[in-house]
Amino acid sequence: MYDFGSMKDRNAVEAEMSWDARDKPVTLYQMLEQTAKKFPERPAASYQLTSGPTDAKETVTWRQMLERSCQAANLFRSLGIGEKDVVAFLLPNCNETIYTLMGGGIAGIVNPINPLLDAEQVSGILRETGAKVLVTLKSFPKADVAQLAAKSVAMAPNVHTVLEIDLNRYLSPPKSWLVPLLRPKNPVAHKARVLDFVAEMSRQNTTLDFTDTPEDRVAAYFHTGGTTGTPKVAQHKYSGMVYNGWLGSSLLFDENDVIICPLPLFHVFAVHVIWMSVLMAGSHFVHPTPAGYRGEGVFDNFWKLVERYKVSFMITVPTAISALMQRPVDADVSSLKTAFSGSAPLPIELYNRFVAATGVTIVEGYGLTEATCLVSCNPPAGDKKVGSVGVPFPYTDVKILTCDDDGNVLKEHDVDEVGEICLSNPGVFAGNTYTEEAKNQGLFAYGSHLRTGDLGRLDEDGYLWITGRAKDLIIRGGHNIDPAEIEEVLAGHDAVAFVGAIGQPDSYSGELPCAYVELVGGAQVTTDELMDFAKKHIHEKAALPKHIEILDELPKTAVGKVFKPELRKSAITRVYDKALEDAGHDAHVVEVIDDKKRGLVARLRATGDVDHEAVAQCLGEFTRPFEWMD
Template sequence: MGRYEFSSLAARNDIEAEKPWSERRVPTTLYELLSDTVSKFATRDALSFQIESGPTDKKETLTWQELHDKSVQTANLFRSLGVGQGDVVAYVLPNSNETVMTLLGGAINGIVAPINPLLEPEQIASILRETGAKVVVTLQGFPKTDVAQKVHTALEDAPDVKHVLEIDLNRYLTPPKKWIVPLIRPKVQPKHSAKVQNFNKAIASQPKTLTFEDEKIDRVAAYFHTGGTTGMPKVAQHKYSGIIYNGWLGANLLFDETDVLICPLPLFHVFAVHVVFMAVMTSGAHVVFPTPAGYRGDGVFDNFWKLIERYGVTFVITVPTAISALMQRKVDADVSTLKVAFSGSSPLPRELFNRFEKATDVKIVEGYGLTEATCLVSCNPTDGVKKIGSVGIPFPYTDVKIYDCGADGTINKECGVDEVGEICVSNPGVYVGKTYTEEAKNKGLVAGDKYLRTGDLGRIDEDGYLWITGRAKDIIIRGGHNIDPAEIEEVLAGHDAVAFVGAIGQPDAVAGELPCVFVELVAGASVTEDELMAYAKERITERAAVPKYIEIVDELPKTAVGKVFKPDLRKSSIIRVYNAALSEAGHKAEVVEVVEDKKRGLVAKIEAKGDVDRAAVDKTLGEFTRPFDWIN
């Protein structure tokens, strides 16, 4: 499959001008897409998984024909369990070949709902109830993970679930570990009424051709939860058309059947599912998933370069936190096959970009997307100028506008070049007016009559590049995970000594942002910051949301109506974090203020306090994503 040149706004416009999206000959359904790929690349490798991270550890590779057959068997199994076209199969799984089979089988048969296995039981139960899932696919009890225990607990509060299919990861191990697991496997005693079966045994008896008609209609085929790792997440609806559009982009702009991707990202997230796997399936390429936990897996960072050599990887799929960890390891293998690293989920610090490029001689392409748009919106051109810090050029058939919007979505005006406003998106992945399953949560999400309001603030420069300058929403993005500050604030507001709370994301060189909290006490009350931290740790169930810093202040800044004014809190945290980094590095410079810039958002102003190596200071602060300027 030939690739289009994606080098500039003009090249992108040429792709659109060739023919409208409605005239592109793309499949209507996922089964049609899978069948088309098998007809071209049946014997080529499609999918590889290894449970351990070593470069010689056991792996299981499926060809496109084998993946087709197993996915069809999975779809037939779900239909035999009473799951129809409008019904839901949820999975709560780490990565494995069975996870991909469940993803495809669920979406071919009905609606598939991936769920983050790191969530707590009450959150898993909430998503199961909201989606009305009839079948859940999860792990059989396995050492060093509590996924099975959490899911069976959640099922006690999800009465619509009638069947549970369990995957036993032990089949991927080799002796002696394979012999030991049955002896130490945690016992899970279900207290719900759903029938429990072994996944692989159940699909083995199913035929390898569909037992039902694949109706050629564009319909909702996936539910992805969003709204963070805390609270009760919202559920976004994804249609075949949006999923196939994301796959078309990857296959036509990024890679072809000769490419090999390594994707240590979780298959409950749109990045791994739509941006990576659907593009792999469209192109006929080969994707490698190392360990169930991906980048979090034991030894993955230590063995990463060797895995690239083992598989002849050409594309790395990554996030800034992973790049940071990789740059702490020596490139100790032949990575000459590597062509591109695609980074998403959160902004990439300039210094990290430069360090990776120098170590690997490989360019990083930064992209932008969101769950509500079925993911992809823009990326830096693969064949052209990459503006570090921007999220690149909108993809073909994606219309991005910068609007000044009213609360109900009324467009007050369209912003000009480099003028900051709310990023609004229209493309085949936007399900206009029906973004979420809950109707109430769709109110005010549409600008005009077709643009999804992202909640992100940004600008478009004279070359058509999109820059994110802030968020209209207060979401904290920690290493690509969204955290709702309201959940942190609610917990700390429950302390008797606390009057007001403001939670924000403070800059971090590794995670991008970390939860940070400012607290105003009740008059006359007494409590220490350590005591508040202990209180938060005890009551915030999601580890990622526990604050890394708590500061008690005399009075929080507030708006005229008494709401905590968070821009001032963000300025304070930038000054504190940046000055700590400068001090630790021994630089005679400090941030004296943070100002709001119309184009760049919050900008730190640095002042020299003696003889200072400005290049070294730039390198230190380049580890963070927020911009800075010298003032003398």
């Protein structure tokens, strides 16, 4: 492993040899085969259906992981899946999810889908990717994934086979006896064949029945959200997966590490950043409960699970850290070395509380679906500038640019100047990021650097700071929400003339959606009525506004577009003032300024005696910075 502690170390890795000259696997199968040969009997993955620290678990060795992934790949080939055909999965976490991920990417193109989407969105993804096979759950108590799959496939006639996984195999009597009695009915309207995944897989050979072509190709499709219409689908090549795996195995993990990752395996963070790194390093991957962190009892038992598996790395997100900090560290966590946090910015106060409670530091990282994820992280062995997203990884070139809509570069910014973050690395599929060609227009600067839509700067030490977003996405606990869905729904109300939806600061989720509304002249409606209207028409629960406010007139640009920076300032003022009032602090927000280095900054003034340290703790729960006025 490399000692990654600064830009100097990062540059030294690059200077050692070029990326193309490095001895590395080419395909997903080669990655798996290489690790299985090195560590055949070491644990690869452990899964438990329930969260108790002594509950039944299933551990699979690297030899078994290779064999079962080959069986899955052979099964998919027997169902007509070639290198350009798609296997989709709509699954919670379990060991079969990993076999599907691996087998699908070896046989063809694997397409993980978020089971929290609605049927229209899932079917839209299935149609966009042309998926022929869908792997999903068999109907199971307290889960609606099977029902969602049935509805979705009925609207996606391209799917000819549905493979079902029965989670009941993870249970023992008497619980396993009860499942057939409690199993919800799942009426099927589609015409696809329905087969048992485990039974069909067990009939296959444990070595590949076909030749693994040793060439780079597209092997995965990941959707980028799914909040309105058909979401964008990003194409990921083997080279991007190998790059993520090489980074993690070179800079973060080795075969002795145990990684607990209660994140969903439909998301790039869990799949490309963590699993590919584990796969390359030969580490031990622990993923408790179908719903991960959202599973019953996971937060209450988390530290005991760390003790059970002797976890050295925990993978987390800010919302999970916030929930964990509301519980005592009630187990021996001395094995824990590092926490890796991603998906959303981490508030400084939350970082401080975690370090104080566990004695473990947090490595914050930055990535995005379009880049096969990893871009930068705070160096594990070096200075962690809390609030930054660290140093770009080796072989990742980050430029801060201003571009026009077509991707033409208007300016390349100097140190500490804010612009759009644009990047190139082996995970960027230049020119063909999305499956729909029209969505790639204007997406690249210089023809090679992906325009992220995030605003940021590089400081004098090479650390990357995100200061805002050029695009309007609301990020709620790492989940992307397109404000267009909220705006289109509310604009459909007869009394509404204009709508601006933004993310307001939240101490738990990072951001929550809120909406500002301007009414049609002479119209009358209450915010409660608008909220009821939104509840009826917004399909995705996560996109439902937390706050709706009616203004006499929304701020607008010279061409009549809603000017959202002013709305964000208003939301910061409202949320911060409420937090200060609830905590009993005699202070309020006087203004919110747009700082060139830090983005939007709240400026406070005291109205009485104020404990500045207590205020810092209060507002440190949020990601937007603040400062005191003289």
